[in-house]
Amino acid sequence: MADLFPHYPSPPDELVGIAAQLLDTAVDTEATLGDVRGGMDRAVDAVDGDLTFPMAEVPEPVIRNGASVADAARFASGAMIFFAQAVQAYNDGIDRINAQVHEGELDVMSGARAEKLRRLRAEQARLERELDDAAARVAVILRRGPNPEDLEFLADHGCTVPVDALIRAIDHMPTGDDPAAMREWWASLTLAEQAAIMAAHPEKLGNTDGLPAEVRDEANRLVMADDLEELEAEEADGTLTDEEERVLANIRKVIDNLQARESHLDPITGERTHAQLYVYEPYAFDGDGRIAIATGNLDEADHVAVLVSGMGTTVQSMGAGRSLNVYDESRWASGDSVAVLDWVGYDAPSGISLGNPDLIGVVSQDMARDGAERLAADVAGLRAARADDPAHLTVIGNSYGSTTAGIAAGEFDLDADDLILTGSPGVPAGDAGDLTTGHEHTWAGSASRDFVTSLGRTGWEDPTGVIAGEIPGVELMGNDPAEDTFGANRFQAEDVGRGDEWNTDDHSRYYDLNTESLYNIAAITTGQYDDVREADHRYDPLADVDADVEWHVPRGPLGVPIGPPVPSFDIDVDLAMQDPERDRDPQQMSYQP
Amino acid sequence: MTHRAGIVLSALAVSAMMVAMAGCSEDRDDEPTDDVTGAPTEAPDTSMADALRRSKRAFLDSAVGLRADGYTPTFGYIRYAICTDESADWRVTANGRLDRRPPTGSTRADAEAIRDELASVGWTAYDSPTSPEGIREYSSHWIVTVERDDLAINVSLYADQSFVLMRVLGPCLPATPEQRQEYETAPDQRFDVPPPTDEA
Numbered sequence: 001m002a003d004l005f006p007h008y009p010s011p012p013d014e015l016v017g018i019a020a021q022l023l024d025t026a027v028d029t030e031a032t033l034g035d036v037r038g039g040m041d042r043a044v045d046a047v048d049g050d051l052t053f054p055m056a057e058v059p060e061p062v063i064r065n066g067a068s069v070a071d072a073a074r075f076a077s078g079a080m081i082f083f084a085q086a087v088q089a090y091n092d093g094i095d096r097i098n099a100q101v102h103e104g105e106l107d108v109m110s111g112a113r114a115e116k117l118r119r120l121r122a123e124q125a126r127l128e129r130e131l132d133d134a135a136a137r138v139a140v141i142l143r144r145g146p147n148p149e150d151l152e153f154l155a156d157h158g159c160t161v162p163v164d165a166l167i168r169a170i171d172h173m174p175t176g177d178d179p180a181a182m183r184e185w186w187a188s189l190t191l192a193e194q195a196a197i198m199a200a201h202p203e204k205l206g207n208t209d210g211l212p213a214e215v216r217d218e219a220n221r222l223v224m225a226d227d228l229e230e231l232e233a234e235e236a237d238g239t240l241t242d243e244e245e246r247v248l249a250n251i252r253k254v255i256d257n258l259q260a261r262e263s264h265l266d267p268i269t270g271e272r273t274h275a276q277l278y279v280y281e282p283y284a285f286d287g288d289g290r291i292a293i294a295t296g297n298l299d300e301a302d303h304v305a306v307l308v309s310g311m312g313t314t315v316q317s318m319g320a321g322r323s324l325n326v327y328d329e330s331r332w333a334s335g336d337s338v339a340v341l342d343w344v345g346y347d348a349p350s351g352i353s354l355g356n357p358d359l360i361g362v363v364s365q366d367m368a369r370d371g372a373e374r375l376a377a378d379v380a381g382l383r384a385a386r387a388d389d390p391a392h393l394t395v396i397g398n399s400y401g402s403t404t405a406g407i408a409a410g411e412f413d414l415d416a417d418d419l420i421l422t423g424s425p426g427v428p429a430g431d432a433g434d435l436t437t438g439h440e441h442t443w444a445g446s447a448s449r450d451f452v453t454s455l456g457r458t459g460w461e462d463p464t465g466v467i468a469g470e471i472p473g474v475e476l477m478g479n480d481p482a483e484d485t486f487g488a489n490r491f492q493a494e495d496v497g498r499g500d501e502w503n504t505d506d507h508s509r510y511y512d513l514n515t516e517s518l519y520n521i522a523a524i525t526t527g528q529y530d531d532v533r534e535a536d537h538r539y540d541p542l543a544d545v546d547a548d549v550e551w552h553v554p555r556g557p558l559g560v561p562i563g564p565p566v567p568s569f570d571i572d573v574d575l576a577m578q579d580p581e582r583d584r585d586p587q588q589m590s591y592q593p
Numbered sequence: 594m595t596h597r598a599g600i601v602l603s604a605l606a607v608s609a610m611m612v613a614m615a616g617c618s619e620d621r622d623d624e625p626t627d628d629v630t631g632a633p634t635e636a637p638d639t640s641m642a643d644a645l646r647r648s649k650r651a652f653l654d655s656a657v658g659l660r661a662d663g664y665t666p667t668f669g670y671i672r673y674a675i676c677t678d679e680s681a682d683w684r685v686t687a688n689g690r691l692d693r694r695p696p697t698g699s700t701r702a703d704a705e706a707i708r709d710e711l712a713s714v715g716w717t718a719y720d721s722p723t724s725p726e727g728i729r730e731y732s733s734h735w736i737v738t739v740e741r742d743d744l745a746i747n748v749s750l751y752a753d754q755s756f757v758l759m760r761v762l763g764p765c766l767p768a769t770p771e772q773r774q775e776y777e778t779a780p781d782q783r784f785d786v787p788p789p790t791d792e793a
Binding site for chain 1: 667668670672674675676677678679680681684686688689690722723729731732734736738745747749751753754756758760762765777778779780781783
């Protein structure tokens, strides 16, 4: 459960982001003023001596008004930093209070405990009074507007940054790919310096591993606002290139996705959920885009889940539905704070058209492998940002995304506490023990009649491998993680409305509300392993048969394949019984209206 | 059936794999299917608007019914949720929190009392081996599930929290692309909940 005494609702990093936005506005206004002044100078030059109208005097009131707008924005930014400092002090105080509340200590109330709780509440009240005082001071400052006295006050309190200090701070920004060094550098800055750097160079911060997610979010939103303004201007002019058109569509999709998460209500508090734009690269992959958006606060959540989607996922197909279901069910499961990161961070195979260049990606591991490396790096970034306060982190790969996540755990040191593979067509590892999450923390959710899950290699047959061998360039995704020999935990993931035989509908229902699949995913995501309902593994029905089964493709004249692979001999074993879940009574499953 | 290869594979196995992994069986987009069997059916005469109205009503009626047991609703809201990954089917849900008076954690007996209260007004406990008599039991919480017609109610109770969470699940309904866009972007909508009574 959450700490007894909560932080202030808006994190200081968010307030720093607001301050940066105000500074950005000031800079933009000043740039516009420069343009106006330049235009006027040209006009004066052009008409000087030919007209008696005093052109040079006209723009001054305009310039003065514009300058006052810029000054006001800078002034308000300083005031916001003052408040952010107060919130930071408040949160630090709350942390000290919570550190005095030991787990379970106040559950059973004795006299001594009641006294301790009273003392802690008194301390919280004192912190709240200080924060209220700061808020009142900010209100007065903003009401008065820019004035020498308050400017001096803000400068004295470190709420504004001299240019030379800003340059020094930027000079110390680490180069290279070292999330830990980046985190240390950022933490060494004052809040005012942070805001100033974010306003000046948001593109240096938005996708930088090691920085707090809230900082990345604020920086990415600043960059996105600039991109949107620029592309919409080109759209209005009719000068958008095809790629820019896709990028503009990506940005609009990102905005929709952010709004969908920000207008979602938390099931326990009833408050709107937080959303963070964690990765923003709308131009990546030739305009397909690379985006990651979180529901919840990645910097503070007790549990973080990273959703890795599969084939057909692009920024354009990105939706909030699955992550909101995972978020809600995880909140239901524990009451702990949760953040769910929708990670569209790789170039997933995006279509099935024969003319689609991604076609080969569907039937090979190449795109999954590229994505796996990126996934592992992004998860490492999440970890680095919370080195002192690690979340319980679960990576959830669905369909082709499970292959991607499996490769990340097998080949790129994915730093996850738990790995969930749903609807998996296979993982290119022989044993869960070869993954960073090991046997104990690798989980497979495979509905017994989900066709896609039949595509993984098993220990006893490889008919799809035979097919793959017939077609150059075709490669399977790997081993079935639901099989006993793979050694992962298999959890119940049947659907009440499942098909009678292999089908594709069962591939798309792992994340529906009130299903055993989602209940189990939520239990794992929140680390409540005792609440996971485990399923029996798929197994080798021929294990006790004294025969080697080989598969071959029947061929006609000239060696042309004429049918599906068949075993090299007839054997009277019901291979459908390989999966005990196939025969589980639907009445044993969670209800789904 | 002696081996699954004959079922699973055909010469088109690879293309079938692609279609399945993409979750893009195009004929499903606009064709309603039976929620239980998955078979094509006539379009349900239940519209999302109707499901919304009935789900909200069920939430409010249940909240009122539970007031006598000491539960006070603190907020309620409507949310659309996906049923299938590719967003072909959606459902509406009516959600909210009910605080316990006095503010204590729950027990299994409390879960049974809620189930019985809902059963007394026409809901049926969903009885299955993993949810015997309508109660799915976890290490520190319980989820009560009852059903009536095409609606279901989940109530989650916690040993260490003085509130319960309740949601009414509407049926999964096929959505057109325009409806998907609408559901995807629709903000969760709060609705008024019954005020506390003097006794509560």
